Amino acid sequence: MLLLSLDAAFSYQNFTLFEAESGRCLLQWGEDRGKKSLELFPKIFKDLGVDPRSVDLFAVNLGPGYSTSLRVGITLIKTYAQVSKKPLVTYTSFEAMLPYLGGEGEYLLLVKVSRYWVFSRAGVARGKVRLSERPGVLSEEVLTELSRSGERPTFATPRRWKGELEEFLKGRFEVRGLPLEGFSYGGALAALEKVGRGEFADLFKVEPVYFRPPV
Template structure:
């Protein structure tokens, strides 16, 4: 199965093309702001397809991050995926941005805690525990103050995500030796990790109905707040 994976949930998103039969993978990432995804996304898709010597109609399934993350970025990614899926008649798999981060760190004996900067002194976060070849939820996904997340940490925990730039010192001061930190560049691997997760879900028939799907935001956007919605 050939999976096209699109991540526009964070500032450093990208696209991956994955063939789960051969194991071939092509990934193209960007360091541009999510405001630029609307201009660069189709170009990144084209690059990945060319790297794999594929045409767009060779895609069997499309995967996309379902949130949380950048409001603008998520909307651009999902609108692109909807357009491609409807035009080509291809199924779609959505995966949580936080869970994708966690799956970059399987097999850890303690906890895994993605931390994404949600601004307004909050983070998008969750706490997961690896057990029986899968992640159990210790703290449900949501928008939290960092101290609310840290209350759930009682063992060694690997933290990952762009929120570490703002809250890394706070985490270190609070948890001491229990706090471990993934390399900052690891978050750039979201598209390839998404592609592999989507492949497993697609084989189980776990597709998303894009006619009814809404991205996970956990709170209102600035525009919605200003409109009083």
């Protein structure tokens, strides 16, 4: 079973082609192409010999991320799934980060969208992972509340944002840079777990994850 996972949440647009039965990654592609180049994906697939008609399962990142590129990426994958009559599974940027956490503990997972640090809480204990449902925006009020409560979660973000996050936090919390550029590989792993639980998406209800009211 071939799984195609697409991540268009940020300017680093990427996809992963995964063989589900063997758990083998067949192809990873990613490039920082800017927000206006998503229409090139069909050509990129063709140039790399990826035929969406041969894909058995599609997966797409719902964000958080930049709303325009998210919507274009989601629409593209929904179209492939609908035309080919193949199932679709969705994941979030935070779910795609979970395979990279490693050790047990409490985490704040963060992505940077424009000037906002968007977070979700996660916990790892006894091999099980829990993730909070709704994202929030990191603010001084949130940091003050964490400090007063005595909580010391590890702040985890893709490594490209590690330095910026450390500067924002000013040494108040530990920051871990996760070894990923895009979210399609971790998203493929999250999607396969959802397939095992029978959690397929309704094509007519798939929308980006908004961390504040859309404008």
